[in-house]
Amino acid sequence: MTKRILLAAVAALALPLPALAQTHDAAALRDAALRDDVAWEVTEGLTTEVGQRLAATEAEARARAWAVKKLTALGFKNVHIETYKMPVWVRGEETAEVLGASAQKLAIAALGNSGSTGSRGIEAEVAFFPTLADLQAAPAEAVKGKIVFVSHAMTPTQDGSQYGAFGGARRAGPNLAATKGAAAILIRSIGTDHHRNPHTGVTNWAEGVKPIAAAALSLPDAEQLERLLKRGPVRLKLLVTPQFKGEAESGNVIADVPGSDPNAGIVLIGGHLDSWDLGTGAIDDASGVAITTAAAKRIMDAGQPRRTIRVVWFGAEEVGGFGGEAYAKAHAGERHVFASESDFGADRVWKFETNLPESAKPIGDRLATALAPLGISRGRGTAGGGTDVGPVLRSGVAGIDLDQSGLRYFDYHHTPDDTLDKIDPEQLRQNVAAWTALLAIVANAPEDIGKVTPAGH
Amino acid sequence: MTKRILLAAVAALALPLPALAQTHDAAALRDAALRDDVAWEVTEGLTTEVGQRLAATEAEARARAWAVKKLTALGFKNVHIETYKMPVWVRGEETAEVLGASAQKLAIAALGNSGSTGSRGIEAEVAFFPTLADLQAAPAEAVKGKIVFVSHAMTPTQDGSQYGAFGGARRAGPNLAATKGAAAILIRSIGTDHHRNPHTGVTNWAEGVKPIAAAALSLPDAEQLERLLKRGPVRLKLLVTPQFKGEAESGNVIADVPGSDPNAGIVLIGGHLDSWDLGTGAIDDASGVAITTAAAKRIMDAGQPRRTIRVVWFGAEEVGGFGGEAYAKAHAGERHVFASESDFGADRVWKFETNLPESAKPIGDRLATALAPLGISRGRGTAGGGTDVGPVLRSGVAGIDLDQSGLRYFDYHHTPDDTLDKIDPEQLRQNVAAWTALLAIVANAPEDIGKVTPAGH
Ligand SMILES: [Zn+2]
Numbered sequence: 026m027t028k029r030i031l032l033a034a035v036a037a038l039a040l041p042l043p044a045l046a047q048t049h050d051a052a053a054l055r056d057a058a059l060r061d062d063v064a065w066e067v068t069e070g071l072t073t074e075v076g077q078r079l080a081a082t083e084a085e086a087r088a089r090a091w092a093v094k095k096l097t098a099l100g101f102k103n104v105h106i107e108t109y110k111m112p113v114w115v116r117g118e119e120t121a122e123v124l125g126a127s128a129q130k131l132a133i134a135a136l137g138n139s140g141s142t143g144s145r146g147i148e149a150e151v152a153f154f155p156t157l158a159d160l161q162a163a164p165a166e167a168v169k170g171k172i173v174f175v176s177h178a179m180t181p182t183q184d185g186s187q188y189g190a191f192g193g194a195r196r197a198g199p200n201l202a203a204t205k206g207a208a209a210i211l212i213r214s215i216g217t218d219h220h221r222n223p224h225t226g227v228t229n230w231a232e233g234v235k236p237i238a239a240a241a242l243s244l245p246d247a248e249q250l251e252r253l254l255k256r257g258p259v260r261l262k263l264l265v266t267p268q269f270k271g272e273a274e275s276g277n278v279i280a281d282v283p284g285s286d287p288n289a290g291i292v293l294i295g296g297h298l299d300s301w302d303l304g305t306g307a308i309d310d311a312s313g314v315a316i317t318t319a320a321a322k323r324i325m326d327a328g329q330p331r332r333t334i335r336v337v338w339f340g341a342e343e344v345g346g347f348g349g350e351a352y353a354k355a356h357a358g359e360r361h362v363f364a365s366e367s368d369f370g371a372d373r374v375w376k377f378e379t380n381l382p383e384s385a386k387p388i389g390d391r392l393a394t395a396l397a398p399l400g401i402s403r404g405r406g407t408a409g410g411g412t413d414v415g416p417v418l419r420s421g422v423a424g425i426d427l428d429q430s431g432l433r434y435f436d437y438h439h440t441p442d443d444t445l446d447k448i449d450p451e452q453l454r455q456n457v458a459a460w461t462a463l464l465a466i467v468a469n470a471p472e473d474i475g476k477v478t479p480a481g482h
Numbered sequence: 483m484t485k486r487i488l489l490a491a492v493a494a495l496a497l498p499l500p501a502l503a504q505t506h507d508a509a510a511l512r513d514a515a516l517r518d519d520v521a522w523e524v525t526e527g528l529t530t531e532v533g534q535r536l537a538a539t540e541a542e543a544r545a546r547a548w549a550v551k552k553l554t555a556l557g558f559k560n561v562h563i564e565t566y567k568m569p570v571w572v573r574g575e576e577t578a579e580v581l582g583a584s585a586q587k588l589a590i591a592a593l594g595n596s597g598s599t600g601s602r603g604i605e606a607e608v609a610f611f612p613t614l615a616d617l618q619a620a621p622a623e624a625v626k627g628k629i630v631f632v633s634h635a636m637t638p639t640q641d642g643s644q645y646g647a648f649g650g651a652r653r654a655g656p657n658l659a660a661t662k663g664a665a666a667i668l669i670r671s672i673g674t675d676h677h678r679n680p681h682t683g684v685t686n687w688a689e690g691v692k693p694i695a696a697a698a699l700s701l702p703d704a705e706q707l708e709r710l711l712k713r714g715p716v717r718l719k720l721l722v723t724p725q726f727k728g729e730a731e732s733g734n735v736i737a738d739v740p741g742s743d744p745n746a747g748i749v750l751i752g753g754h755l756d757s758w759d760l761g762t763g764a765i766d767d768a769s770g771v772a773i774t775t776a777a778a779k780r781i782m783d784a785g786q787p788r789r790t791i792r793v794v795w796f797g798a799e800e801v802g803g804f805g806g807e808a809y810a811k812a813h814a815g816e817r818h819v820f821a822s823e824s825d826f827g828a829d830r831v832w833k834f835e836t837n838l839p840e841s842a843k844p845i846g847d848r849l850a851t852a853l854a855p856l857g858i859s860r861g862r863g864t865a866g867g868g869t870d871v872g873p874v875l876r877s878g879v880a881g882i883d884l885d886q887s888g889l890r891y892f893d894y895h896h897t898p899d900d901t902l903d904k905i906d907p908e909q910l911r912q913n914v915a916a917w918t919a920l921l922a923i924v925a926n927a928p929e930d931i932g933k934v935t936p937a938g939h
């Protein structure tokens with residue numbers, strides 16, 4: 026307490042110190058963060074008091090109000106909301122029934138941006154495609170008027186890479202099925218669990234393509250349907266009635282830890298405040314905003330950093346990255362020198378990747394030393410951020426990714442099961458410790474952090 | 483194949499051999515059963531082609547027809563259905579919503595025999611009781627007009643004993659809440675998982691008590707409600723609309739392996755054909771009928787046993803044990819000397835319990851020798867069967883329980899997640915091997931198997 030008061034007094038003098046390195050000992054701050062409670066408080070509070078918070082709905086607005094109150098109470102500066110307009114999609118009824126001798130219900134959830142079957146539903150035969158490539162190769166006559174069912178073989182991976190590799194069934198399958206004249210499409214959930222809880226997630230339609238009903242079967246139900254199809258043709262009754270509700274307001278919540286050197290640029294971090302509507306968005310992404318906020322608070326409480334740390338709780342990530350785009354546009358005039366986000370749950374960070382200019386390379390080496398005691402090693406890739414800070418990174422801003430284990434992430438991702446009990450408090454603290462070390466090093470680095478070539482360019 | 487034909491020829495001669503011990507080598511049959519496919523075929527077929535099969539519904543009738551076809555194809559004798567009438571209860575709508583500043587939906591499932599809130603639902607404040615004992619101790623004024631919420635602290639146990647210890651919240655909680663004037667009752671699901679899939683199960687009302695709406699919250703939702711209650715009073719909107727539909731037909735499916743010695747008595751085994759309506763009843767109890775049927779077929783295919791082995795696929799176990807009661811009543815005139823059931827999933831058998839008369843004690847010792855290589859040891863309790871063979875056992879019939887591991891059983895029990903993917907084919911085969919050894923020994927035992935004192939008497 027004494028130390029904190031002294032540092033506040035120093036900060037009040039606003040001396041143009043190049044870096045208060047002595048107050049931001051990365052190793053000591055990292056170790057103290059292993060006893061963090063703030064990240065849990067934020068995760069528990071947001072998921073309990075607000076619950077689900079689908080983009081551009083009343084619940085997301087309640088979440089923004091909650092965020093402003095919380096960030097203010099935690100002592101951040103310049104806490105405010107920046108709004109933008111976006112199209113709203115909301116879930117309706119969703120049921121699927123096998124017809125005939127093996128009559129039974131199947132558990133489904135509409136994909137974000139799904140079209141509707143109309144309130145009376147549709148009945149049609151199933152056309153099965155084991156992979157997206159099989160659907161791609163199929164002639165239109167094999168698809169026309171059918172309920173397309175696309176499967177895949179995703180497995181759990183520590184780096185989460187199979188979400189990219191197999192997620193095409195969800196991202197591209199519906200548009201492809203629609204262009205071939207399908208009546209509707211079901212996909213095997215893009216997930217790795219065996220629970221009757223389907224994985225939703227956004228799908229996208231090409232310009233001019235009329236959305237068809239598009240839903241995910243839970244993994245046990247997808248396997249059930251495959252077993253039934255092995256026995257002969259299957260007819261389904263499908264009722265999926267989501268609605269596009271026009272434009273509505275969403276927003277980002279922004280909070281700063283002001284730096285001592287306005288010329289050193291902004292360090293941008295955060296996660297997303299919105300969630301899918303099925304669960305309470307604990308791993309996706311209450312924990313991400315919680316981890317980055319808790320780490321920033323630890324730096325703030327230890328004394329003023331050289332660079333301003335800006336924590337953004339982005340809105341509307343899930344349904345199309347509207348918050349990240351809006352932030353990048355609104356803040357294009359500011360000098361961002363670093364950006365990073367946390368949006369992959371709260372299991373242990375095991376790897377980090379960097380994208381730093383030559384002049385700032387020592388930052389990566391100092392970080393490697395600081396993270397090693399947490400069981401984190403340097404990867405061979407290039408940091409690329411995610412949907413939220415992606416638009417900023419694409420302008421050539423440097424970044425570092427702290428990669429969490431994805432081994433159980435896709436058991437819960439975008440399902441009703443994304444709830445607080447999936448957060449392991451000890452692993453959450455390890456995340457806060459890693460982020461605290463990262464911020465201590467990056468925000469106070471004496472090196473200039475210049476432009477880089479964005480990942481994938 | 484040659485061997486089987488030879489044995490069939492021997493059986494056709496119908497020689498009154500006391501026991502074809504040479505053709506029923508328990509160890510050899512046990513080891514061969516570790517390559518069994520029949521149990522998987524039955525489990526897969528029933529759960530895929532029929533799906534859920536709630537007692538006294540059209541789906542349970544389809545399951546009986548499926549059973550007759552399957553048991554006949556497998557070569558059993560005297561395959562037939564015995565029907566009885568019973569009251570039918572069917573699920574309606576079921577939703578729960580937190581009202582006010584933390585507005586959000588909670589996942590619930592009505593308990594079997596739940597009353598209805600009416601189609602407009604009810605709104606009331608929650609009265610929380612951490613345990614059933616707390617509800618018991620509460621004055622009526624703390625309950626009257628409220629939505630009672632009862633929690634508990636069940637944990638996974640290998641012997642499944644905490645289902646008994648903590649299940650009272652479901653079995654007795656609703657009746658107790660109703661007698662104290664509660665508007666409705668929610669319980670923390672009697673389960674051990676953390677998925678948004680509530681555990682249903684039957685509840686019972688004392689004579690003259692008017693059923694109130696009674697539903698289980700999924701475990702994550704129960705914890706969410708507890709967290710909200712720590713912050714202050716909670717009002718809920720509850721809609722639960724199941725219906726009692728009067729009397730309808732259910733039935734048992736019976737199949738025999740005729741024995742060579744009609745005076746040696748019947749060995750009764752089986753499981754239950756009905757399931758709850760939420761899942762496809764794979765662990766509860768397709769696997770039980772499958773395991774006992776596969777084992778009986780192995781004995782049948784190896785030659786005629788001394789005693790008749792009767793396999794019963796009981797109806798309507800879940801909702802009140804109607805099938806077991808009907809069987810005991812209809813077959814009271816026959817000499818049953820042994821009864822045992824499989825109704826605890828398909829994970830490994832790890833323990834067995836016996837209840838044998840003094841004259842038949844050597845059977846237990848021979849069984850211990852035969853089961854040890856499968857990792858099964860003798861317990862210190864007394865065999866008591868379950869709901870299906872319970873009525874027969876209570877008349878003093880001997881029995882042996884093969885106890886499966888319950889460590890993950892209550893993750894899935896009575897939830898939508900009770901599906902085929904929860905069956906581990908290797909553990910299923912270990913069950914068939916244990917049952918095959920049991921039948922080889924019991925059905926051929928030269929000892930007379932007389933009456934015993936039933937467990938708990
Ligand atoms: Zn996310």
Ligand SMILES: [Zn+2]
Pocket residue numbers: 754766767799825826
């Ligand atoms: Zn059962």
